[in-house]
Amino acid sequence: MQSLAAKIASNSIVRKSMALILGYSAWIMVADSHITRVSLDVPIYLYNSQSDQISTPNHTLVTLSGARERLAHLDWNEVAFHADAHTADPAEATIELWPTDILLPSGINVVDYKPAQVRLTKIVA
Amino acid sequence: MKSVLDALYHFCVTTLHITQIKDLVEISFFMLIAYNFSSWLSRSKRRPMLLQFYGYSAMIIATYAFNAKAAHSLLIWSAPACIMLALIYHQHTLQRSFIPSRKIGAKALTTSAWIDDLVRALVHSMHAGKKVICLIEHRDDLSLLFESPIRVNAAISAKLVKMLVNSSDFNQQQYLWVDSQGLVKAVNATVSTESQAIFQDSRHSQHAVIADKTDSIVCIVDPTAGNFTLHAQSKTLNGIPAAQIAPLLCAYLGYRVNLSSEKSYAKPRSKNRIKLDRS
Numbered sequence: 001m002q003s004l005a006a007k008i009a010s011n012s013i014v015r016k017s018m019a020l021i022l023g024y025s026a027w028i029m030v031a032d033s034h035i036t037r038v039s040l041d042v043p044i045y046l047y048n049s050q051s052d053q054i055s056t057p058n059h060t061l062v063t064l065s066g067a068r069e070r071l072a073h074l075d076w077n078e079v080a081f082h083a084d085a086h087t088a089d090p091a092e093a094t095i096e097l098w099p100t101d102i103l104l105p106s107g108i109n110v111v112d113y114k115p116a117q118v119r120l121t122k123i124v125a
Numbered sequence: 126m127k128s129v130l131d132a133l134y135h136f137c138v139t140t141l142h143i144t145q146i147k148d149l150v151e152i153s154f155f156m157l158i159a160y161n162f163s164s165w166l167s168r169s170k171r172r173p174m175l176l177q178f179y180g181y182s183a184m185i186i187a188t189y190a191f192n193a194k195a196a197h198s199l200l201i202w203s204a205p206a207c208i209m210l211a212l213i214y215h216q217h218t219l220q221r222s223f224i225p226s227r228k229i230g231a232k233a234l235t236t237s238a239w240i241d242d243l244v245r246a247l248v249h250s251m252h253a254g255k256k257v258i259c260l261i262e263h264r265d266d267l268s269l270l271f272e273s274p275i276r277v278n279a280a281i282s283a284k285l286v287k288m289l290v291n292s293s294d295f296n297q298q299q300y301l302w303v304d305s306q307g308l309v310k311a312v313n314a315t316v317s318t319e320s321q322a323i324f325q326d327s328r329h330s331q332h333a334v335i336a337d338k339t340d341s342i343v344c345i346v347d348p349t350a351g352n353f354t355l356h357a358q359s360k361t362l363n364g365i366p367a368a369q370i371a372p373l374l375c376a377y378l379g380y381r382v383n384l385s386s387e388k389s390y391a392k393p394r395s396k397n398r399i400k401l402d403r404s
Contacts, residue, residue, distance in 0.1 A: 009175045010167040018179060019163060023156025025186045028142060031151065038144045041131075072142045076135065 032069040037111060039063045042079050042102065044118055046095075049085030056119045060097065066108035074108060081113075085120065093120045174211055181207065237380040239281040239307035244371045246286030247346050247353075251367070255290055256297040257346040258332070260314060262304040263378060265339040270320040273302060273311030281307050300343075305378050332356045342377055344370065 008014055042062045046054070060081060064071065081101045088095045094117050099110040137143040143152075159182075166175045181200070188197035243259070250257050260271070275294070279285060281303060289295060289312050300314040316324050316331065324334045332343040336356035343356040353365040357377045365373065 006173045006176055009179060010173070015160060015163045015167065015175075019156045019160035022159040022163075022182050022186075023154075024152055025182075025189070026155045026159070027148075027152045029185075029189050030155075031148070032142065036144050036148075038138055068142050068144065071144065072139055074139075076139070 033067055035065055036068045036071065037063055037065045038071050040076060040079065042081055042113075044081040044083055044097070046083055046085045046120075049120070054121055056121045057115070058118075060113050060115060060118070062102065062113040063111040064104070064108050065111045070105065070107045074105065079104065083118070088120050094118065095120060174214070177211070237375055237378070240371050240374050240378075240380075242281050242283040243286060243303065244367070244374070245283045246290065247344070247370075248367045249283070249287055250290045251346045251348050251351065253291070254348045255295075255346070256348055257290055258298070258300050259344040259346070260300040260302045260335070261342040261344065261374070261378070262302065262310065263340045263342065264305075265341060267302075267339065267341060270317060270323070270339075271300070271302060271311075271314045272317040273300075273314035275312045277309045277311055279309055281309050285309060330356075333361050336360075342374065344374070 009018075040062060041059045044058050044060060062079075062081075064074075079102065081097055082103065083095045083097055083101055085095065097113065097116050097118065099113075102110055102113075104110070143149065163175055163178060166178055167173070181204075185197065185200045185204075187193075188200060247257055247259060260267075277285075277289070286301070286309065289301065289309065292312075294313070295301075296313045299312075301309070302311040302314040303309050316335075323338065324331050326334045329337070332345065332354075333356050335341055336343050337359045340358070345354040345356075347354060350364065352363075353367065353370045355362040355365055355370070355373060355377075357373075362373070
């Protein structure tokens, strides 16, 4: 029985498959606590706005940094910019986005986002 | 297309925790180490430790996956000690790689006629009721591993071997040391004191270990059973009749076995040797 198991384990395909599993597992164990970066498209939601107002564009590309494990458990559908429409520049009708406008769990920080300014436009009926 | 790529990226980040290309390079590096290590372990036929390696790795992965931090830490911290113990247990493979040094400037084999003479003398000693343990040195240099009080260094001939074996000084429990160049190197040879540890194995005979760790052949004449035992290339062949011992020695020493001719092992393999024969 043991020799059969040893024979199976010595098979080239089995060794390659095991190397894949072991290599990936070892990497996960070592790298999970390391700080890494990830970029994602985040929607922009306006509050204190008129019902016919939207931001243009309505998404921004955000780069986040944090432990790999925390980033992996981040729910991407929950991440969004929440911009106050009252802070819009009346002349230009633009809103400045701030890192505090995005709600993130602790341990994850905003590194960069583009664009940093969005224009308010009215929906034409 | 963009949505497919986005979904793939999302899967890589959330499920596989892979965020950058360099992560794939790192994973490949770990995989390469795991594959080479497991390949090295699988090469050992006598002490396979591949299953133990997979078992230990599986325990580490399982404790990590189930967040058993104490057990995981214990396994990680004790890993170096376990590796050291495994290396000691597995030293057979390590020793095989570096202990036997190769003979420098050894002459090419010119003829296998000496095998005839040797086998003839061994068969004679079998009929005379004498046990002979013949150590045939091949390319690995045994001069530092064996010692003998009686050095001969003379060309093998049936008469010489018979005379040595029939001598009152001949010890049947020690080696008749010959080499594959057709020389009787010594009689009453033993493993040198410094090399005792190399050839010690609780599970296998010293002859088997010698044949395992070097490319030498140990041929034992058993007068009671009337046959030969051969230890060569990590294999042990028991109960070989006298008629088969010479072709087997030829095969293990790299001579072409020619069954059609009267002599069953006439010519060596390489072209150079054939030229030498013709000249």
